[in-house]
Amino acid sequence: MQQERVEAAELSEDDLALIQVLQASPRMGWADAAKVLGVHATTLAARWDRLAAGGAAWVTAHLAGDPKQMLLAYVAVDCEMNRRESVTAQLAAVPEIVTVEEAASNRDLMLTVITRSLEEFSEKIITRLKTIEGLTKYQVALCTRLHSSGDDWRLNVLSRAQLATLRTLGPQAVPEDARAAAGQLPQNHLDLLPFLARDGRATAAEIARGLGRHPATVQRQLNRVLASGILSFRCEIAQRYSSFPVTCQWFVNVPAGQHDAAAAGIRTISNVRLSASTTGPTNFVIIMWLHTLADVMSAELALQQKVPGIDIVESAVMLRTVKRVGWMLNEDTTASGAVVHGGSLGAAD
Numbered sequence: 001m002q003q004e005r006v007e008a009a010e011l012s013e014d015d016l017a018l019i020q021v022l023q024a025s026p027r028m029g030w031a032d033a034a035k036v037l038g039v040h041a042t043t044l045a046a047r048w049d050r051l052a053a054g055g056a057a058w059v060t061a062h063l064a065g066d067p068k069q070m071l072l073a074y075v076a077v078d079c080e081m082n083r084r085e086s087v088t089a090q091l092a093a094v095p096e097i098v099t100v101e102e103a104a105s106n107r108d109l110m111l112t113v114i115t116r117s118l119e120e121f122s123e124k125i126i127t128r129l130k131t132i133e134g135l136t137k138y139q140v141a142l143c144t145r146l147h148s149s150g151d152d153w154r155l156n157v158l159s160r161a162q163l164a165t166l167r168t169l170g171p172q173a174v175p176e177d178a179r180a181a182a183g184q185l186p187q188n189h190l191d192l193l194p195f196l197a198r199d200g201r202a203t204a205a206e207i208a209r210g211l212g213r214h215p216a217t218v219q220r221q222l223n224r225v226l227a228s229g230i231l232s233f234r235c236e237i238a239q240r241y242s243s244f245p246v247t248c249q250w251f252v253n254v255p256a257g258q259h260d261a262a263a264a265g266i267r268t269i270s271n272v273r274l275s276a277s278t279t280g281p282t283n284f285v286i287i288m289w290l291h292t293l294a295d296v297m298s299a300e301l302a303l304q305q306k307v308p309g310i311d312i313v314e315s316a317v318m319l320r321t322v323k324r325v326g327w328m329l330n331e332d333t334t335a336s337g338a339v340v341h342g343g344s345l346g347a348a349d
Contacts, residue, residue, distance in 0.1 A: 011056060011241050013157060014039070018047055019057050020155040022235035025170050026059045026200050027226075032169045036162050055334030056238050059200035061193070061231040062098060062325050063114050069230075071115045072143035074278065074285060075125070076107040083134025084108060090132050092323045095340050096124050100323040101247070105316035107139075110249065118142075141251075141280035147263035148275050150325070151234045153289070155242065156270060185228060189221045193231070197326050197341040200233045236324065238334040244271065244289035245333075247318040248296050250303070251282040253311040259284065265306035271299065282313050293317065 011019075014037075021033050030041035037044065051057040063070055075097075079087040084102075088109060092100045099112035115121040129138050158166065195207045204219035211218065225231065239245055254262045259277045266275045266286060274287040288299055296315060303310055321329055328338040 011051075015047065015051060015056075016155050016157045017162070018044060019051070019235060019237050020158050021166060022048075022057075022059060023154050024166055026233040026235045027171070028169065035169065036158075036165045055330065055336065056241055057235060058327065058335045059233065059235045060198075060325055060327060060339070061196035061200045061233045064230060064232045071113075071118055071121050072146060072276070073113040073115075073121060073125075074141045074143070074276075075111040075113055075129075076103075076139045076141075077109040077111060077129070077135060078137040079108050080134040080136060087132055087134045088322055092328065093340060094125070094128060095326075096120075098323070098325050099321070101318045102320045102322065103249075103316045104319050105314070107316060110316065110318070139280070141278040141282075141285065143276045143278055145259065145277040146274075147259075147277070148267055148272060149232075150236075150273050151232050153273050154270075155237070185225065185230065189225050192218070192222055192225055194341040196225075196231060196233075198339045200235075234325065236327070236335075238329075238332070239289065239321065240333045242289065244291060246290040246293055246295070247273075247321070248288055248290055248299065249316045249318065250286045250288075250300075250312055251314040251316075252284045252286065252303070253282050253313060254284045254307060255309045258307075258309065262307040262310065266303070269299070269302050269306065271295075284310075 017037055018033070021028060021036050025032075030045045033044050034041040048057075077087070077091070088100060088102065091097050091109065091111060096115050097111050097113050099110075101110045102108070103110050113121065113125055115124060126140075129135060191211060192207055195202050195210055199206075204222045205215045207222065208215040208218040239247070254277075262284065263275055263277075266272055269288070271288040271290055272286065273289055274285070276285050277283060278285050286303065290296065290299060296317065300312055300315070303312065320331070321333065323329065323340065326339050326341055328336045328340065330336050
């Protein structure tokens with residue numbers, strides 16, 4: 001496995017192009033991907049198998065985290081230094097805590113949490129935080145509007161012609177009435193979700209084998225799950241191979257009534273992984289992937305130019321991502337293969 005990981009680390013332009021296609025359409029078939037990239041479908045399938053086996057890239061599914069449907073929260077955690085490793089491991093084991101990062105700031109750990117409701121957040125997260133020995137303090141910022149997320153981030157290596165072809169083959173938007181039906185999915189449909197968390201490209205036949213069900217039955221259930229909009233699919237890349245190895249998170253204040261305009265301006269900055277309006281001491285959070293630490297200052301200048309009146313209160317550079325959207329990561333940012341699922345994924349309404 002180590003040899004596979006080393007080979008996958010040296011990503012070619014062809015590898016990166018394939019990853020960007022799957023960033024745009026994580027469940028796209030290889031025949032359609034071949035139309036975009038001009039490479040035979042079997043070659044693309046083999047290339048993806050190599051990337052996934054080495055932990056360099058993976059496709060996952062997670063609850064959408066749209067504040068209109070779910071509760072999305074960012075939690076800063078402080079802990080005793082000699083118990084930091086234990087605290088981190090316990091937090092990463094909680095399914096609803098989808099991302100865990102170690103920060104170089106006055107915050108030891110940064111968590112991203114998705115639950116079905118404020119009540120579930122209090123029951124499953126706050127109650128849990130209070131029981132972890134060595135965890136000394138936490139601070140919660142609730143997302144009131146998610147403007148952009150990691151699902152929207154792209155490598156930007158495709159040509160204009162390839163992007164034009166990709167747009168004609170991309171996934172269709174989920175109708176609002178289908179999204180509204182998400183809360184009505186029966187448990188036998190929700191049983192598919194952990195399989196999609198482990199492999200967002202899993203087929204009905206593969207899931208059927210795991211569940212012991214007939215493939216045609218699972219295909220119908222999968223179609224309904226995909227149409228519901230309850231899940232957000234994304235193709236991830238090991239950060240060190242993306243050319244953007246530095247993660248920086250900003251906590252800022254944006255003038256009241258200007259959040260949508262601010263989000264539109266921030267969206268034009270290609271490095272942005274996330275922007276969201278929040279509650280708490282500040283009212284807006286921004287996350288970027290950057291080439292170097294020196295780019296932090298350039299990014300802050302860009303934010304000030306794009307968002308008039310922005311007040312940058314705090315910046316935090318992440319030392320390490322322990323868990324990203326349910327997937328446990330190795331020290332070198334590659335996927336370990338371990339996925340913490342269950343909880344909300346297995347019991348959503």
